[in-house]
Amino acid sequence: METVSERVEIEIAAAAPGVPLVRHALRGLLSGLDVGDEVTADIALAVTEACTNAVVHAYPNGDGQGTIHITAAHVDGALAVTVRDHGGGMAPRVDTPGLGVGLPVIAAIAQSVEIGTPEGGGTEVRMRFALSGPAE
Amino acid sequence: MTSGANGIDVERIGAVDVVTLHGEHDLSTATDVSRRIDSALETASGLAIDLSQTTFIDSAVLRVLITAQERASAQGAGFAIAVADSSGHGVHRLLTLTGLDAKLSTRPSREDAIAAAGAR
Numbered sequence: 001m002e003t004v005s006e007r008v009e010i011e012i013a014a015a016a017p018g019v020p021l022v023r024h025a026l027r028g029l030l031s032g033l034d035v036g037d038e039v040t041a042d043i044a045l046a047v048t049e050a051c052t053n054a055v056v057h058a059y060p061n062g063d064g065q066g067t068i069h070i071t072a073a074h075v076d077g078a079l080a081v082t083v084r085d086h087g088g089g090m091a092p093r094v095d096t097p098g099l100g101v102g103l104p105v106i107a108a109i110a111q112s113v114e115i116g117t118p119e120g121g122g123t124e125v126r127m128r129f130a131l132s133g134p135a136e
Numbered sequence: 137m138t139s140g141a142n143g144i145d146v147e148r149i150g151a152v153d154v155v156t157l158h159g160e161h162d163l164s165t166a167t168d169v170s171r172r173i174d175s176a177l178e179t180a181s182g183l184a185i186d187l188s189q190t191t192f193i194d195s196a197v198l199r200v201l202i203t204a205q206e207r208a209s210a211q212g213a214g215f216a217i218a219v220a221d222s223s224g225h226g227v228h229r230l231l232t233l234t235g236l237d238a239k240l241s242t243r244p245s246r247e248d249a250i251a252a253a254g255a256r
Contacts, residue, residue, distance in 0.1 A: 109233075
């Protein structure tokens with residue numbers, strides 16, 4: 001019997017080259033769950049924005065010394081994704097390479113999004129995505 | 137550059153430089169995309185950015201596109217972005233969610249974008 005993985009866990013260096021690796025790992029998980037292409041694309045976009053936020057805001061030096069921990073799990077017909085950094089939190093940057101639209105994009109796609117400061121510091125973004133139908 | 141692989145092509149067509157983004161682009165390639173666009177704007181009188189073979193962009197790349205449009209406008213260069221049916225769902229989705237589909241000068245095909253960028 002084929003075993004379908006319903007959870008992925010990945011740790012990347014907190015630098016730009018790690019961002020697409022997370023997206024590819026997520027697609028692999030969602031493919032195994034028979035999730036549609038458009039829902040998969042939406043989730044990939046939201047999680048990419050969360051990882052980019054972590055790279056840009058938690059580790060503004062961009063030296064790749066920190067790490068970002070991502071978990072994604074199939075729970076009750078939804079996908080629960082956590083992106084946790086161990087850096088300086090969501091510090092504002094006037095020189096940000098983004099547009100400041102990351103969180104609104106995540107909020108528009110996800111069923112729910114929570115941002116917390118876990119023990120030990122850093123920032124944790126917890127997102128939950130519907131896996132059936134358009135993620136409106 | 138093979139279609140489907142991630143990459144950036146720049147081609148001169150008339151007075152227009154066409155920057156084609158293949159595959160996926162995000163924070164990891166945004167600096168390269170910006171550099172190629174800046175280089176094109178130094179000599180071309182028009183710039184077309186072709187996203188018809190782009191399967192994914194994030195907000196870091198979107199910022200590069202907005203900056204390119206602003207710079208082209210400031211120097212009087214023509215500018216247009218091709219967002220076609222063949223562009224990835226994520227490309228359309230990001231533009232719609234951010235409302236920037238109304239702010240950016242987009243055209244429905246590569247040919248239309250080149251014509252628009254060369255019309256100024």
